[in-house]
Amino acid sequence: xxxxxxxxxxxxxxxxxxxxxxxxxxxxxxxxxxxxxxxxxxxxxxxxxxxxxxxxxxxxxxxxxxxxxxxxxxxxxxxxxxxxxxxxxxxxxxxxxxxxxxxxxxxxxxxxxxxxxxxxxxxxxxxxxxxxxxxxxxxxxxxxxxxxxxxxxxxxxxxxxxxxxxxxxxxxxxxxxxxxxxxxxxxxxxxxxxxxxxxxxxxxxxxxxxxxxxxxxxxxxxxxxxxxxxxxxxxxxxxxxxxxxxxxxxxxxxxxxxxxxxxxxxxxxxxxxxxxxxxxxxxxxxxxxxxxxxxxxxxxxxxxxxxxxxxxxxxxxxxxxxxxxxxxxxxxxxxxxxxxxxxxxxxxxxxxxxxxxxxxxxxxxxxxxxxxxxxxxxxxxxxxxxxxxxxxx
Amino acid sequence: xxxxxxxxxxxxxxxxxxxxxxxxxxxxxxxxxxxxxxxxxxxxxxxxxxxxxxxxxxxxxxxxxxxxxxxxxxxxxxxxxxxxxxxxxxxxxxxxxxxxxxxxxxxxxxxxxxxxxxxxxxxxxxxxxxxxxxxxxxxxxxxxxxxxxxxxxxxxxxxxxxxxxxxxxxxxxxxxxxxxxxxxxxxxxxxxxxxxxxxxxxxxxxxxxxxxxxxxxxxxxxxxxxxxxxxxxxxxxxxxxxxxxxxxxxxxxxxxxxxxxxxxxxxxx
Numbered sequence: 317x318x319x320x321x322x323x324x325x326x327x328x329x330x331x332x333x334x335x336x337x338x339x340x341x342x343x344x345x346x347x348x349x350x351x352x353x354x355x356x357x358x359x360x361x362x363x364x365x366x367x368x369x370x371x372x373x374x375x376x377x378x379x380x381x382x383x384x385x386x387x388x389x390x391x392x393x394x395x396x397x398x399x400x401x402x403x404x405x406x407x408x409x410x411x412x413x414x415x416x417x418x419x420x421x422x423x424x425x426x427x428x429x430x431x432x433x434x435x436x437x438x439x440x441x442x443x444x445x446x447x448x449x450x451x452x453x454x455x456x457x458x459x460x461x462x463x464x465x466x467x468x469x470x471x472x473x474x475x476x477x478x479x480x481x482x483x484x485x486x487x488x489x490x491x492x493x494x495x496x497x498x499x500x501x502x503x504x505x506x507x508x509x510x511x512x513x514x515x516x517x518x519x520x521x522x523x524x525x526x527x528x529x530x531x532x533x534x535x536x537x538x539x540x541x542x543x544x545x546x547x548x549x550x551x552x553x554x555x556x557x558x559x560x561x562x563x564x565x566x567x568x569x570x571x572x573x574x575x576x577x578x579x580x581x582x583x584x585x586x587x588x589x590x591x592x593x594x595x596x597x598x599x600x601x602x603x604x605x606x607x608x609x610x611x612x613x614x615x616x617x618x619x620x621x622x623x624x625x626x627x628x629x630x631x632x633x634x635x636x637x638x639x640x641x642x643x644x645x646x647x648x649x650x651x652x653x654x655x656x657x658x659x660x661x662x663x664x665x666x667x668x669x670x671x672x673x674x675x676x677x678x679x680x681x682x683x684x685x686x687x688x689x690x691x692x693x694x695x696x697x698x699x700x701x702x703x704x705x706x707x708x709x
Numbered sequence: 710x711x712x713x714x715x716x717x718x719x720x721x722x723x724x725x726x727x728x729x730x731x732x733x734x735x736x737x738x739x740x741x742x743x744x745x746x747x748x749x750x751x752x753x754x755x756x757x758x759x760x761x762x763x764x765x766x767x768x769x770x771x772x773x774x775x776x777x778x779x780x781x782x783x784x785x786x787x788x789x790x791x792x793x794x795x796x797x798x799x800x801x802x803x804x805x806x807x808x809x810x811x812x813x814x815x816x817x818x819x820x821x822x823x824x825x826x827x828x829x830x831x832x833x834x835x836x837x838x839x840x841x842x843x844x845x846x847x848x849x850x851x852x853x854x855x856x857x858x859x860x861x862x863x864x865x866x867x868x869x870x871x872x873x874x875x876x877x878x879x880x881x882x883x884x885x886x887x888x889x890x891x892x893x894x895x896x897x898x899x900x901x902x903x904x905x906x907x908x909x910x911x912x913x914x915x916x917x918x919x920x921x922x923x924x925x926x927x928x929x930x931x932x933x934x935x936x937x938x939x940x941x942x943x944x945x946x947x948x949x950x951x952x953x954x955x956x957x958x959x960x961x962x963x964x965x966x967x968x969x970x971x972x973x974x975x976x977x978x
Contacts, residue, residue, distance in 0.1 A: 567836075571836045571837050571839070572828075572835070572836055572837060573826045573828060573835075573837065575837075576815075576819055576822070576823060576826055576837070577824075579812065579814070579815050579819065580812050580815065580819075580823050580824075583812035583813065583814045583815055584810070584811065584812035584813070584815075587810040587811065587812060587823075588812070588823065588824070590794050590795070590798075590810055591810060591823050591824035591825075592795060592798075592824040592825075593823060593824045646814075650812060650813075650814045650815070651814045700814075
């Protein structure tokens, strides 16, 4: 084997013509050792050996892979399909008024959905976001109605309460290592019961109204409750908040170090820790984010109604997760998009409004949502298998 | 990178990383018994042995996952105690685990820079310098023998050997001085193994001390300057390239193997 100095011409050095860095190997100090073993094997090297660029797939397949690599594509396809389905049966859906209603339904869901999406990419859940919305708006309402605080100081205090709840959630998850699904379920139960009890004990009912007389109400209304009339549709400012939240979270996820830490926390937690990624800090910050989103949802509702109705239900919590899953987030973490979650919220709203405008029994909506979730889960499973699959060649 | 490398004897400088008489016990069972090894800059040390011979334990000690019950770990002649893989990394000891430290759903460049991403702009508009990150990743991958790679594809699209190359390229780029490579047990094709060997050579030529754990004496002999044979947690042989050729090495590694017994029994028929 060793006395074959002529053979390297057929081995790596030949392919090395296109690969300058291979010179370092073939020109190293022991060519005899290299020719000792490799030539016998390189004869059988397939054409797609190390000299060809990786992923030698067809362009069509590559395009498909590229599309699948965009987690929001599924939600977009679903949105178009559902839109086409309802457009003939509920023409009002595409009118200015119909769109305003759709956006009105989608906005709070989308604000929570993008925050949950970010959290799910990091491999965690938060069931408490809806109840945080109710609890914080209750805090705001009680501070205004019972203590006579201005609306802005009351909102600041309730934001602090929201962040506190988020910090408790996050720290519990990080320090105990318990599944966040269960930790936040506990938070949900505590806050649900607690807010109902406190509201009844302090204000005498689970309904507090008449906040519009508070100091600073006008400016609060401008920020959280403004509307614009376009045609016969009344568009609310919650749409702007929703778009802002989507843009901000999307930028954070794809274009910042924080976003990279989010992806890594959910996709390869152990590796992330070993590479010095601040997994614990990222997780806690994300729980602060969902709590703040809950506060924003609560505040938008509070300012719009001029009061608060304590009526939390677990159904609403699941809807945020459904929206994020429709948006392409994997339940296992490490993959997803906030634009997808925003589209998921829109899809949800189109379906709900479409059923109403088409004159169906609204109870069909739950069926629709369940089917949608199932399809999204199956599609995400396919994507994951596809992305995880290690090509044999 | 024409640093004076190779198998020359001590030139006075201490080894980049050294184990002296290291013993590791799991309960009462010694996984490693008084193992000593010296890793020098620009030198490749191959660790060979059967499953259960202590190879993985050796890697765990070098990378800071396990602390030895007896013996010393020295970096540049200074005794150290790694309490975590992070501490080992901070001292310039990078470990390429069998399948670890790659997030399969993240793109290649995101994996490459994970935990040390380049940014531009001032806070709060500080953002990832994606263009530079992609360019650096492509260049670093080309350096270890994977040219023409699209750094935006997910890491799951990489082949086994390319993932190994990615981890090695990362260690090279971020200034590791000692590289510990635990070769995957999963079967790799010849071309994939060649890719890993190329990365090993690239690391050696950059002046790193490389410890390469492998199952194949043939491949070890291609790149190794020294060969550490482990058996039952003890050093069964500490050889240099001058001591053995491929056939000797193969025979030594397979010496206690069932294959030899089989060959003998077949011959006696």
